[in-house]
Amino acid sequence: MTDLSSRDLMGDRKVVVDAFARRHRFKWYEAIPWLVAIACYFLFENYHALGAQIFATILFALSLDLLIGFAGIVTLGHAAFFGVGAYAAGVMAANGWQEPFSEILVAAIVASGVGFVSGLIVLRTAGLTLLMQTLVVAALLQELANKWSSVTGGSDGLLGMKIDPIFGAFRFDLFGDTAYVYCLGVLFIGWLLARNIVYSSFGRSLTGIRENANRMHAIGAPVDRRKIIIYTISAALAGVSGALIAQTTALVGLNTLALSKSGELIIMLVIGGIGRLYGGFIGVPLYMIAQDRFSQIDPIYWYFWIGLFMILVVVFARGGVLGVFERFNQRRRSR
Amino acid sequence: MSAPALETKFLVKRFGALVVSNDINFTLERGARHALIGPNGAGKTSFVNLVTGVLTPSSGEICLAGETITDLSREQRVKRGLVRTFQISALFKRLTVLENVTLAIAEREGAANDLLRPAGHHRAIIEEAYDLLVPLGLANEALRPVTELAYGRQRMIEIAMALALKPKVLLLDEPAAGVPPRETGAIIDTIERLPADIAVLFIEHDMELVFRVAQRITVLVQGGVLVEGTPAQIADDPKVRQVYLGESKH
Numbered sequence: 374m375t376d377l378s379s380r381d382l383m384g385d386r387k388v389v390v391d392a393f394a395r396r397h398r399f400k401w402y403e404a405i406p407w408l409v410a411i412a413c414y415f416l417f418e419n420y421h422a423l424g425a426q427i428f429a430t431i432l433f434a435l436s437l438d439l440l441i442g443f444a445g446i447v448t449l450g451h452a453a454f455f456g457v458g459a460y461a462a463g464v465m466a467a468n469g470w471q472e473p474f475s476e477i478l479v480a481a482i483v484a485s486g487v488g489f490v491s492g493l494i495v496l497r498t499a500g501l502t503l504l505m506q507t508l509v510v511a512a513l514l515q516e517l518a519n520k521w522s523s524v525t526g527g528s529d530g531l532l533g534m535k536i537d538p539i540f541g542a543f544r545f546d547l548f549g550d551t552a553y554v555y556c557l558g559v560l561f562i563g564w565l566l567a568r569n570i571v572y573s574s575f576g577r578s579l580t581g582i583r584e585n586a587n588r589m590h591a592i593g594a595p596v597d598r599r600k601i602i603i604y605t606i607s608a609a610l611a612g613v614s615g616a617l618i619a620q621t622t623a624l625v626g627l628n629t630l631a632l633s634k635s636g637e638l639i640i641m642l643v644i645g646g647i648g649r650l651y652g653g654f655i656g657v658p659l660y661m662i663a664q665d666r667f668s669q670i671d672p673i674y675w676y677f678w679i680g681l682f683m684i685l686v687v688v689f690a691r692g693g694v695l696g697v698f699e700r701f702n703q704r705r706r707s708r
Numbered sequence: 709m710s711a712p713a714l715e716t717k718f719l720v721k722r723f724g725a726l727v728v729s730n731d732i733n734f735t736l737e738r739g740a741r742h743a744l745i746g747p748n749g750a751g752k753t754s755f756v757n758l759v760t761g762v763l764t765p766s767s768g769e770i771c772l773a774g775e776t777i778t779d780l781s782r783e784q785r786v787k788r789g790l791v792r793t794f795q796i797s798a799l800f801k802r803l804t805v806l807e808n809v810t811l812a813i814a815e816r817e818g819a820a821n822d823l824l825r826p827a828g829h830h831r832a833i834i835e836e837a838y839d840l841l842v843p844l845g846l847a848n849e850a851l852r853p854v855t856e857l858a859y860g861r862q863r864m865i866e867i868a869m870a871l872a873l874k875p876k877v878l879l880l881d882e883p884a885a886g887v888p889p890r891e892t893g894a895i896i897d898t899i900e901r902l903p904a905d906i907a908v909l910f911i912e913h914d915m916e917l918v919f920r921v922a923q924r925i926t927v928l929v930q931g932g933v934l935v936e937g938t939p940a941q942i943a944d945d946p947k948v949r950q951v952y953l954g955e956s957k958h
């Protein structure tokens with residue numbers, strides 16, 4: 374009896390360990406967003422500028438998902454890093470440094486610096502206190518940008534940015550053809566990075582922190598240090614996103630640091646589905662395309678409809694659009 | 709080498725006027741099987757929280773293998789082999805059983821600081837986690853989320869999480885709490901089979917378990933040590949009988 378069962382067990386062991394160890398492998402459906410993005414380039418030639426904005430915002434949403442969805446760090450001030458990145462790239466471009474990739478790099482470094490320092494302070498807290506503190510950080514930075522108008526342009530915004538052609542060859546054009554490909558490319562790199570982190574041992578430990586921080590302490594995890602690391606990385610990605618928007622719109626205003634910017638992003642992520650890596654890929658286009666269509670008709674009602682939609686998502690579609698897909702899939706499989 | 713595995717000296721914890729630990733001088737010998745008993749609210753869990761660094765003592769000293777650890781963080785204590793379980797299961801409920809244990813081993817091995825390679829590439833860690841589940845009878849449920857398991861099974865995972873850290877000193881806070889009687893046997897067996905070189909302190913209300921496993925017993929009442937001794941001494945102690953009047957079969 375022991376012979377047979379131990380052999381079964383050995384068989385199981387390989388099956389179970391394999392199943393567990395292969396979770397990070399790419400699945401076919403992960404190609405969908407990229408294929409759709411490429412198809413849209415050819416299908417919607419008049420909307421390349423909007424497409425570029427969408428890609429940059431997806432990167433922003435992805436950076437927020439790392440915090441809220443994976444590490445369980447709930448923030449209302451994520452626009453702080455987006456805005457800092459936008460201003461970093463914008464100030465460079467308005468003052469003679471026009472090479473786009475180095476601007477992105479600087480934006481990432483500055484935003485991650487702000488993320489690290491503010492993280493040291495705010496991440497000591499949790500829950501409502503954390504929410505308030507993240508909000509305060511963004512508000513302080515917004516006030517700073519407002520007061521420091523000699524550099525930032527204050528409430529008029531930062532104007533007169535000039536960006537060199539990408540690789541010295543592809544000029545940013547009025548129709549957003551270059552911007553579309555450029556933002557998509559940067560998003561792709563950001564997504565690879567985020568995906569890698571999520572499936573790493575470090576990323577799994579973040580999930581542990583989200584699920585039960587006490588238990589993480591009890592297994593000897595440096596919980597606070599891990600939170601600061603992911604906060605810094607997330608800030609860098611948000612900063613890159615801000616830089617993309619600055620470069621492709623040639624405009625940076627105080628609204629890049631606003632509470633509404635952070636709030637809207639959360640809405641987009643909730644609509645798509647939090648903690649799934651792809652929530653932004655669904656929520657951001659849905660939101661931004663709907664906004665583009667409806668806000669021209671009536672901006673006030675636009676917010677009413679988005680509010681109503683949020684309530685429906687929270688009541689009927691926990692986990693957003695992706696959550697609905699998952700449940701549908703489970704039901705089909707259990708049949 | 710002769711220093712005890714764990715020692716507390718005049719350990720005091722006050723919450724305002726409430727004294728939950730009152731001058732506790734306690735020694736856990738190497739390889740000991742030591743029970744900590746006492747009525748509800750006696751301060752047993754608080755003692756574990758103090759020793760593991762969840763609570764900061766008001767005064768007193770805690771030593772692990774002769775070294776003072778009073779000012780160390782929770783994680784530093786774990787790294788030195790001081791590990792506890794929780795009275796109320798504290799697991800990653802939505803994650804699978806295997807992932808729970810894997811997370812613990814990844815911490816122990818320092819792999820959890822690796823943010824570049826996929827977790828699945830640390831295959832030895834996953835295999836070790838699986839192998840740990842087998843003798844605890846949890847292997848068949850390795851890929852199920854913890855929340856789908858009966859509470860008795862969850863208590864076993866609680867122990868598995870601790871063993872995954874290869875403890876030198878193991879503090880078990882009511883390992884059988886909330887487990888239906890017919891399932892406590894498996895937990896007692898597991899405790900009896902713990903490696904002999906681990907010093908074990910376990911808190912327990914189930915006197916059958918206490919007297920079956922413990923070589924020494926400390927009785928805690930209202931934050932202070934009432935008596936300490938061998939099971940036979942404790943069973944015959946009139947003060948203990950008074951505290952446990954009608955509660956104990958012994």
Ligand SMILES: Nc1ncnc2c1ncn2[C@@H]1O[C@H](COP(=O)(O)OP(=O)(O)OP(=O)(O)O)[C@@H](O)[C@H]1O
Binds near residue numbers: 723749754
């Ligand atoms: N954080 C706290 N603040 C205030 N009082 C506390 C705190 N933690 C514990 N206590 C009090 O300390 C006393 C001891 O609690 P503790 O949980 O240590 O008891 P216990 O011996 O483990 O009891 P049980 O057998 O019910 O688990 C209780 O009166 C409890 O209310």
Ligand SMILES: [Mg+2]
Binds near residue numbers: 752753754795
């Ligand atoms: Mg207790």
